[in-house]
Amino acid sequence: MFDNLLQTAIVVNLLAATVRIATPLLFGALGEVITERAGVMNLGLEGSMLMAAFVGFLVAERTGSVLLAVLMASLAAALVNLLLGVLAISLDADQTVTGLAINLLSSGLTLFWFRAAYTQYNTAGTPLIEVMGDLEIPFLSTLPVVGEVLFSHKILTYLAFLLVPLVSFLMYRTHIGLQIRSLGEDPRAADMAGIPVHRLRYLAVLAGGLIVGLGGAFVSVGSVERFFPDMTAGRGWLAFVIVIAGNWKPTRILVVTLVFSLLGAIQLQAQGIGVQVPYQVLLGLPYLVAILAMIIGRARSVAPECLGVPYTRE
């Protein structure tokens, strides 16, 4: 009987961890899908998320307000995206290199800023912040198993999952969603139909940034008391891959995210489950799976026609 309880506890932990891990990935992928559907490829996703994570930490540390930290983090990512937007939309710069440059800028700037702001401490003694609290849904969170897995998370997690149907609705059931999608497929046709291509692309890039920023906020303020360099550890890249494997559709993105998250949860709980593998293998698993997911998903994955191609009226 005790074994049973132990097993249930492990499964519950695993599933709850899956939901937690999925949060920043969902924010990243949903934010990126809006941007990419509008035809702008944001390779700087990792950089936006990292900047948001750092800004979130910084604001939380200085002001003590979690709410303010999350808002500022979201804004920070939107600003980083805006930088990409200006280069990609108005200046027709190459989106691949610009995205990479933004990643490098974000990585370097957050590291520099962090060290400069906290040089008086060594890494062991950097100031800690108060992590966001859990928001347990009354009654629902007391249910056995389901209660812990689904209803005892932070508010950002609920928001992330709620965004899935919201973004889906926006994309497919509203006029503005139709217009955004047209930008990614054929901006010339959209222009001919009188849609303001550049303006709407900026909107998509900013909106995407705000959402991605929430993911960055979760990585720092929502999870851990301290900041460490390159904290996002490739989550932005995974989100980027998730968009492709999810065929740019919010519902499929959710499924792919959960698969990746489950893997991540397994890696965290490895010893508890009795997995006897070097920890490096577990750490590397998501990246390997990402490549596999791309290989499998490629055949049925259709990107927006004009993704990454700048538009000027000839």
Added chain:
Amino acid sequence: MSQRWRLKLEKRDRVSRGLQSFALLIASGVAVMITAALIAATGTNVAAGFGALWSGAFGSWRTLLASLTKSTPLILTGLATVVAFRARVWNIGQEGQLYAGAILSYWAYRAFQGQPPAVLIIIVIAAALLGGAACGLIAGAVKVAFGVDEIITTIMLNYLIGYLLSWLLSNPWRDPNSYYQHSPAVSDAAQLPILVEGSRLHLGFLVAIVAALALYVLVKMTPLGFEIRAFGLNSTASQFQGTDVRSLTLLVMLISGAVAGLAGGSELFGIHHRLKADISLGYGYTGIIIAMVASLNPVAVLPAAILFGGLINGSLKLQTVNQVPAALVYVIQAVVLLSLLTARAITSYRIRRVQSV
């Protein structure tokens, strides 16, 4: 009938060399200004800060040699990027390929330890080339066989190779006598000879220069280079005119990976003399920036890499003397790239006053 004057942004037909240099100048100016701002933000005197940067980079003969030493891996990763980007193959995996080269060359060292120095050095250099090439080839093969974007594969491989290295250093190749997780030191026979006594400038630097010249000849003067350039500029027309996309992609990734792998072997046997986790401090990514600054010209990579090598040393000195975090160099690098992209993009337009209704 009213007429107005308005300003119109038009794309230029061509950007002259003068304008390109202007863009580079603007980018440098912006980078300098932002560097100054960041130095000031830490409370340090800006002039003193720049002074430290300069003296740490090229202030004396000794520091000049140190900067040349630092530039060695950067030249190689820059060249690796040039070859790939010319074909519009977006190899972002120089970091992983560098480490793959280091790993295989270390393995080769262990396997052929008994050989005389000259032979051993040739073996480890060849192994470095092979290791990087293999890593690059994996990404190329995945793209050719499955159509998966090389940007993603190479970045994922960067992480994977990193974990592989971590495992190697904590288990089979760990130095049993050390607290740190790194390999035992390599024998004297395997250390790359020093070029200038009293400095750390090693054979790798010469190898890098040779590589730069060789790649210049390849890209500009051979049929293969012609094909690479044509393919990068218009892959469809190249295909119609006989270029085999698959084999070209594989070949480019192979060459690119090999050159990056060479950087790994060079650092291992020239500087660190053992396999460790921090052989590269983002040299792979810096190489991308250098290639862009050099406008994908193999020979221009040399001065760009030396400049960036100097910057790295300069910022280390800045940290020592003025407590400005050495991470400043990463910011400078990224700012240079971004402002260059912006300046180049802006100079591709011109503003005209036109009449309109």
Added chain:
Amino acid sequence: MESTSFITVENLTKRFGPVLANDALSLRIRRGEIHCLLGENGAGKTTLAECLYGFHRPDSGEIRCEGRPVSFESPRDAIEKGIGMVHQHFVLIRSFSVLENVALTAQKRGMLLDLSQIGRELKSLCREYHVDLDLKAAVWQLSVGEQQWVEILKALFVGAELLILDEPTAVLTPQETERLFAVLRQMKSEGLSILLITHKLGEVMRVADRISVLRDGRLVDTVAVGEVDKQDLAHMMVGREVVLQVERENGAAGAPLLEVDNLRVVDDRDRVAVRDVSFTLHSGEILGLAGVAGNGQRELFEALIGVRRPMGGQVRFEGEDITNSRPRDIQRRGIAHVPDDRMHQGVVGDLSVADNLILGRQRATRYRRGPLLDRSRIGSAARDLIDTFAIMTPSLNQKVRFLSGGNLQKVILARELGDNPGCLLANQPTRGLDVGVIEYVHTQLLEMRRSGAAVLLISEDLDELFGLSDRIMIMFEGAIMGVVDPKATSVEEVGLMMAGIRDEPR
């Protein structure tokens, strides 16, 4: 006159960089008329249309709508004033459905997308003009003719009172063209204005009320259809006497050179594009391939040059199997090609003229010295080709994308013909070129024929095919409908086959 004018254009001028596309144009379009805008390629017709549609802003001049000056910031403004446009290259979103495409152009009513409402309104429009379309189908699934109907319906849906059509018949069979003209006449009788842009004299005579002829960006004259004949119009279009027929000497075809046997090829979306096609190309002949664009010609061409792998069947050249050969091998055997998309498939725009002249041949020993390219030999070979083919370029090193369309085609021809190939596959070689270059290309093709080479000429221009070909194949929905002797048949008969109607055996 003024009172019945719906749209008036006065002294409209539009420049693109150094190019003066429209030079002080003035014309009037009345309600209830079909007004044709006639001119050669590059005469400025599309530019004028795009100014009327708000896609471009004129540099000077005025557009008046019912007497009042208007200024369009974007197509949205033009749509609001009742101007609709059907472009030459459709502006439809291929992966969207018909409904979604119409919804995109329609005025936004609220935030929510109501496709069923749009569907109902569209259905009644379809009934009115007897058009049968699956509104839920994605645009890429529709035939080219059906896609054009979507474009027209889109414009009507948002209340167009002036419908601009830019070269609408380029993608239609003769029968579909008649159908379109019938509908246009119906619209005219309902009071709509139609601006029909075309370069085809025959059509203009059949359907226009008034004709405005453009040449080099300027208006030559506006005339009523009863006042002129084809020769007058041709003269106005070109400014000199025009020979409307090319001289072709009689010749007998030689031995079979290229044999195609039951070839089956699929397109990018895995649909069968070439269905069991068989034919033989002989040396010393020009074999024409007629057909409306989108019936498999592109896939056939790509399979023959080695860029697309066939699913079944065989291709033999001089008896040897080249079915799965790569482009490099096919070229080495002496099969040259001229692709239909010059800029994207034929040249590398950012390379020099000299480089483009050796594109694909860079490994040839005559261009090399050891492992390196021999720039001086490449340069002199390039100079020879430039002279022989009269290519106008300021220098060898000029980037090829700055060349005019005609000179670009000459570069491609020089490169391909410079090897003295035994076989030439030409896909729409004269599309978009002006008369002088067209004559030059025709001369080159006939010269190849005279010297014993085999030429496959794929073209949408029936006049060209009739003028040059020894035999004409007609392709419809991937299959060969028939092979005819141009001297023994008529445009109408070929048109029927292009539309899929085969002659019943008598």
